[in-house]
Amino acid sequence: MRSLNRRKKLLLLTVGMGVVFFGIYGLGILIPEEWVAGSFLSARQPPSLAHPFGTDALGRDLLLRTLKGLSVSTTVGLIASGVSAVIALLVGIAAATGSRWMDGAISWLIDLVMGVPHTILIILISFAMGRGLKGLLVGIAATHWCSLARLIRGEVLQLRSQQYVAVSRKLGKSSGWILIYHLLPHLLPQFFVGLVLMFPHAILHEAAISFLGFGLPPEQPAIGIILSESMGYLSAGLWWPAVLPGLTLVLLVLLVDNLGEQLQSLFDPSSAQE
């Protein structure tokens, strides 16, 4: 990868991400339930050509189950981080452009939400919303906006004090015009990088909460559920149900994280030419 420059690397990563996402989605939808339903004749088989990830205690093929699980996980991650990033953008702009009272209230709220450990807060919200997909989505979306909102608030405050914004006002431009044409072009890179970097967090939290039993129901093939089930068999020497799906999750997360970092350095004018 050394000989490639950042733009090419980013393009490759983006294409890779696209392939992985659509592949996972497509497989998640296309793989019929019957394939995942296994038979006890083939239970607890280590990885082989017929079953690259092996089979679990109920004889289900773990590769298929992992792919189906990732499809659920990426849906959760995408929706939750998307909603969270939009909340962050709106809250950040509101805090920076609103009254001093509003800024104080929003900053206090951000401190409050950041002060409580995420996992506990998601468990509480998910539990209060009746668990399942809905509870998990609301829980993750409601907890991940804080640091991005704070970043955007700071950015807007700094931009509003720029001389070119004052000049624009004296050239007869309204506040709305200035927000759209002067501020948003500076905020969008922050927004997209924040969104992409939020996705791994969301997906890991989804897995963690499901693993702990407060998220998705056990019959859904989510990664967290697979990992949670595999715990019972680890001591019996069944390493593959934990290791291989876990590694797949880590790979996906690393890919998205890397994409976010490449985006960040491209959008940042001081490192864009490196």
Add this chain to the structure above:
Amino acid sequence: MALEAQGLSFRYHKNQPWIIKDCNLNIQKGQRLAVFAPSGHGKTTLAMLLAGYLEPTKGQILLDGKPLPETGVCPVQLILQHPEKAVNPRWRLRRVLEESGRLSEELLYAFGIEGAWLDRFPRELSGGELQRFCVARALMSGADYLICDEITTMLDVITQAQIWHVVLEEVRKRDMGLIAVTHNHHLAERIATETLTLPTDFSGTLPPLHP
């Protein structure tokens, strides 16, 4: 037709010293005023007050007997000392100019702005090149009064002369009022019809420089 300051006073906070106190000033259209003061005595503050960038603590700014309009294109335009701060770094320069209205080919030619510069980003131009854009932008807004806050202080003499030559020509042609804040007495002699030296015009005492 006049831009007036009546009993103009300014300070940032009521615990802080006055930066400008009881300043009176009157400039007619067609007049060109040079403002002198040592560093730190409120030249830029005065320029910002006159152009409406800051609200006076006491006193008022009147344009033809009325306060400065709060919406719409301001008829008093300020050109700032640092052009690189006065343009959006993410905008191409064509857009920077178009913010104040339609491009005037004639003015671009007079300032020696080349067509290729219009498609560049501010980072890709030098300070002198950028300042031409800022001056052109202020002139293209159709302002009646132009306030120049040390606009050529950081430029070499040839560029200074070029820029001032075009500014003075436009000011004469459109019968504009001009206030030039400067340290340079030779420059003031060439461009101004009258001068104002800030400390002597105060009725109060000067604020300490470093309170």
